[in-house]
Amino acid sequence: MTAVIRLEGLSRSFGPTKALDGISAEFPGGAMGLLGPNGAGKTTLLRILLGLLPPEGGRAEILGLDAARSPLAVRRRVGYMPESDCSIPRLTGVRLVAFAGELAGLPRKASLSRAHEVLYYVGLGEVRYRKVDEYSQGMRQRLRLAQAIVHDPEALFLDEPTSGMDPAGRREMLDLIRDLARNHGKHVLLSSHVLPDVEGVCSFALLLDRGRLAAAGDLATLRGGGGGRFEVRIRGRVADFAARLASAGIEATAGDEDQLQVRLPETTIPLFAAARDSGIEIRELRPVTPSLEEALLRVLRAPAEAR
Amino acid sequence: MPVFEQGYRRYSGSRARRIARWWPIARTSFRVTMRWPFYAVLVLASFPLFQKIFEVYAAGAGAALFPGARIMFGFSDGLFYDLISRETFFTVLLLTVTGAGQIAEDLRSGALQIYFGKPIRQADYVIGKLAAAVFSALLVTLAPAIVLFAACAAFAPDFSFITGNPLLPLRILGYCGLVSLSLGSLVLALSSLARSGRSVALLFAGAYFLTMLLSRVLDRLFMDWRFAAVHIGKCLDAAGRSLFVDGPNPPAPTDLSLGMIASIFFLSVLLLSRRVSNAEVVS
Numbered sequence: 001m002t003a004v005i006r007l008e009g010l011s012r013s014f015g016p017t018k019a020l021d022g023i024s025a026e027f028p029g030g031a032m033g034l035l036g037p038n039g040a041g042k043t044t045l046l047r048i049l050l051g052l053l054p055p056e057g058g059r060a061e062i063l064g065l066d067a068a069r070s071p072l073a074v075r076r077r078v079g080y081m082p083e084s085d086c087s088i089p090r091l092t093g094v095r096l097v098a099f100a101g102e103l104a105g106l107p108r109k110a111s112l113s114r115a116h117e118v119l120y121y122v123g124l125g126e127v128r129y130r131k132v133d134e135y136s137q138g139m140r141q142r143l144r145l146a147q148a149i150v151h152d153p154e155a156l157f158l159d160e161p162t163s164g165m166d167p168a169g170r171r172e173m174l175d176l177i178r179d180l181a182r183n184h185g186k187h188v189l190l191s192s193h194v195l196p197d198v199e200g201v202c203s204f205a206l207l208l209d210r211g212r213l214a215a216a217g218d219l220a221t222l223r224g225g226g227g228g229r230f231e232v233r234i235r236g237r238v239a240d241f242a243a244r245l246a247s248a249g250i251e252a253t254a255g256d257e258d259q260l261q262v263r264l265p266e267t268t269i270p271l272f273a274a275a276r277d278s279g280i281e282i283r284e285l286r287p288v289t290p291s292l293e294e295a296l297l298r299v300l301r302a303p304a305e306a307r
Numbered sequence: 308m309p310v311f312e313q314g315y316r317r318y319s320g321s322r323a324r325r326i327a328r329w330w331p332i333a334r335t336s337f338r339v340t341m342r343w344p345f346y347a348v349l350v351l352a353s354f355p356l357f358q359k360i361f362e363v364y365a366a367g368a369g370a371a372l373f374p375g376a377r378i379m380f381g382f383s384d385g386l387f388y389d390l391i392s393r394e395t396f397f398t399v400l401l402l403t404v405t406g407a408g409q410i411a412e413d414l415r416s417g418a419l420q421i422y423f424g425k426p427i428r429q430a431d432y433v434i435g436k437l438a439a440a441v442f443s444a445l446l447v448t449l450a451p452a453i454v455l456f457a458a459c460a461a462f463a464p465d466f467s468f469i470t471g472n473p474l475l476p477l478r479i480l481g482y483c484g485l486v487s488l489s490l491g492s493l494v495l496a497l498s499s500l501a502r503s504g505r506s507v508a509l510l511f512a513g514a515y516f517l518t519m520l521l522s523r524v525l526d527r528l529f530m531d532w533r534f535a536a537v538h539i540g541k542c543l544d545a546a547g548r549s550l551f552v553d554g555p556n557p558p559a560p561t562d563l564s565l566g567m568i569a570s571i572f573f574l575s576v577l578l579l580s581r582r583v584s585n586a587e588v589v590s
Contacts, residue, residue, distance in 0.1 A: 052423060072426040076322070080424035086417030090339045096421075102331040103425035110320045121315050147421060152318035184315050 004029045004187045009058030019044040021211040031181040033198030034191040036208035079148035083159035087132040094128040104151035118146045138169040155187040223295045228265035233284035332435025340405035352397035356451040388551035397447045403512045406440040406494040408504025415502040444487035452479045482547045496575035499582035535559035542567045
């Protein structure tokens with residue numbers, strides 16, 4: 001399968017600062033999260049991928065096109081949703097999106113008709129004739145998505161698409177992105193600080209740290225296993241049961257009320273045996289999966305050579 | 308229920324490979340300038356035209372009613388020089404209210420991210436903006452000149468006006484183009500320096516009128532007409548005079564004026580290329 005994004009030894013410096021330092025990775029397609037702390041190089045990578053900034057070393061390939069050699073062809077096939085506020089004053093929503101379509105190469109009439117369609121799709125159908133200056137923050141965010149998809153691009157680069165949105169708006173925005181990625185075959189590159197957003201939409205992530213590639217892979221692999229950790233809810237005295245498990249050589253930590261965490265690296269049989277012997281009823285047993293946040297913090301805290 | 312009221316549809320129409328990628332930018336930029344100040348300046352700018360049309364009527368068809376009018380007024384290409392040089396003031400006024408915010412407002416609203424997220428080059432953006440400013444300026448220079456030309460042709464007693472001035476349309480086009488292009492590029496260059504259209508408007512109008520004042524003061528002080536070239540209006544007048552053979556004496560040396568106009572144009576383009584490329588595209 002051809003990679004949608006292929007980075008080969010990508011480097012870029014700004015003065016003495018290495019914004020990107022020999023990044024090599026492949027993105028197979030679907031939805032990918034671009035993660036990293038501030039100053040990790042996410043913005044520089046996006047700039048290079050859009051062909052707005054030439055790399056000093058290596059190459060970036062998107063949809064089979066070299067971003068540095070064919071920047072216009074790349075931007076014709078990619079939709080970009082910027083993070084910071086952007087609009088063209090005094091235009092109505094529909095005029096702005098139609099204009100974006102024309103800039104992307106759509107004929108004038110087709111672009112206007114397409115603008116109506118995508119504004120309905122992002123939930124701005126009713127306000128499309130209002131001037132963009134009157135739009136709320138959430139509406140502007142949707143408008144940014146609309147202008148990015150108006151030309152029906154194959155890939156979408158979304159920079160913090162939920163920033164500044166209320167919880168309901170955020171959920172709706174993520175629904176839209178998920179729909180585009182899963183049901184309409186768009187390759188989505190989602191740059192975000194909000195890890196639950198990435199977890200909710202993406203199946204693949206690329207983690208940058210100080211210009212270097214800290215980790216890349218599908219989310220399940222990045223999270224890693226729980227290491228045999230389970231969360232147990234019981235009917236009975238939690239402290240007594242924890243002590244009983246400890247005496248049986250099982251690592252156990254009592255939680256609040258009826259809950260405790262146990263570590264069972266091989267099998268759950270010793271847990272059930274201990275429960276039977278203590279007369280404890282096990283009401284719930286479920287494996288503990290580390291969150292993406294925990295996993296990424298683990299990667300970022302590890303020394304660079306250990307990654 | 309999902310937020311989207313209508314499902315996403317794939318686009319199956321054609322995708323134009325536009326050569327003039329600047330054209331949608333020019334069209335949209337011009338569209339957003341059409342507010343009441345734009346129309347107000349157009350109305351004001353039409354007064355010199357009406358005056359000239361009256362003169363032409365009096366000298367031609369109206370000469371029977373006003374016998375002395377043919378002596379006072381006449382059909383000459385100096386008539387066009389006079390009209391266009393007077394319209395230069397209205398060009399400055401129009402560009403102050405419509406051109407000043409062209410790039411400044413894009414910088415303030417982050418619109419460059421929309422432009423450069425699309426297959427648009429820096430040159431397409433600058434040409435598009437310049438085309439919008441030049442078109443606005445042509446509305447108060449070339450459009451009145453065309454109307455006056457038509458009036459001259461209509462009111463002249465014979466065809467000698469057309470047959471006797473074969474190069475007049477080219478001269479009109481050259482002078483109007485020079486005025487529109489130089490003032491249009493200057494206002495855009497200033498617009499790229501700020502994020503507020505009002506500041507740029509003040510800067511542009513202030514620079515125009517202050518240099519006009521300065522040129523007069525220096526001219527009087529040193530009795531040297533070369534100082535008139537510090538004012539772009541005088542330079543344009545002088546350039547116009549060189550195009551229209553029977554216009555009045557030039558207000559500044561022609562060579563120096565043409566050099567000043569060319570310098571202003573190239574410096575403006577240079578500034579635009581630096582300021583627009585330095586703008587943040589991805590925050």
